[in-house]
Amino acid sequence: MTLALDNVLLDTRPRQLGGWRRGGAEFLYFGFKNARACLFVGLFFAAMMLTPRAGVFGVPRYDVLLLVALAIQLWMVRSGLETMDELKAICLFHAIGFVLEAFKVSGTIQSWSYPDFAYTKVVGVPLFSGFMYAAIGSYIVQAWRLFDLRIRHHPPHWMAWTIAILIYLNFFTHHYIGDYRWYLAACALGLYSRTTVVFRPLDRDRKMPLLLAFVLIGFFIWLAENIGTFWGVWRYPNQLGAWSVVHVSKWSSWSLLVIMTxxxxxxxxxxxxxxxxARA
Known part of the structure; x- marks a missing residue:
C-alpha cells in the first residue's frame, strides 16, 4: 500500500493546471509528501501516545517502544522503503543520539530524565530514545526521494563537516565553557547563505533557501518534543511537578541538530x- 502511494506521489507527468488550481494541487502534494516522509516519525509517535505508562502485558513502556521502533525499522528496510546504506546512516544517528542522551541525563548534568523503569535502560537512557534522533534522519532520507531534492551552492563538504562537528560538541561543552550556539548559528548562516534546495512537489521544480528548511524542520521537532514531554515519556526538570511548554530556545538547538543530521x-x-x- 505504501509503495503504491509512493508511485502516485512520484508521478511527475505534466499536469494541465493553472492559477489557484495549480497552487492548491502543489500545496496538497507538498503536504502529502511531507506526511509520507514522516512515516517513521508518525508511527513511532503514535506508539508513544497509545502505549500505557504501565506498559503492555507486563512489558514496561520504554521496552515496548523499543520493540515497536525496531519493528518499524525492519519493515521499512524489508519493504524497500529504505536501503541498507540509508539504514547504516540511521544507525549512526541512533548512536550519536544515545551518546548525547547518556551525557544529558547523567547525574552531573540532569538536563532531562526518563522517569519510568525499563529493562533496556543503559546508564539511565532507554534504548528507544536513539530512534528519536534516527527519526530525523529517516525523514530527510525519505523527503530526498519523494521530493527529488537537489542542492545548489552547497559549501565545500569539509566546511559543512567542521560546523556539524562543532554543533554536536557544543551540546556537551556548553555545560563547561559556555554556550556558543549563536556563534555557530552565525557561522552556519554565512556557510549556507547561498545554498538553495530544489524540490518537486508535483510536476515542476520549486526552490527555497536551505537555511529556511533547517529552521522549519527544527520547529516541528520542537512541537514533537512538546508532545513527548506532555505524555511523560521524558521530562525536563521544570516539568516534574506539572507539565509546561518546552522552552522555545530548544527550537534553535533542534535547528542546529538538523544541520548536523x-x-x-x-x-x-x-x-x-x-x-x-560551490567553488571556494
Missing part, C-alpha cells in the same frame, strides 16, 4: 550525486 545524509553516495558544491 543533514550533513550526514548528504554524504550518502546516491544523495551526494545531487549536490552541487
Amino acid at each position: 543533514f550533513t550526514i545524509v548528504a554524504n550518502l553516495k546516491h544523495i551526494k550525486e545531487k549536490i552541487h558544491v
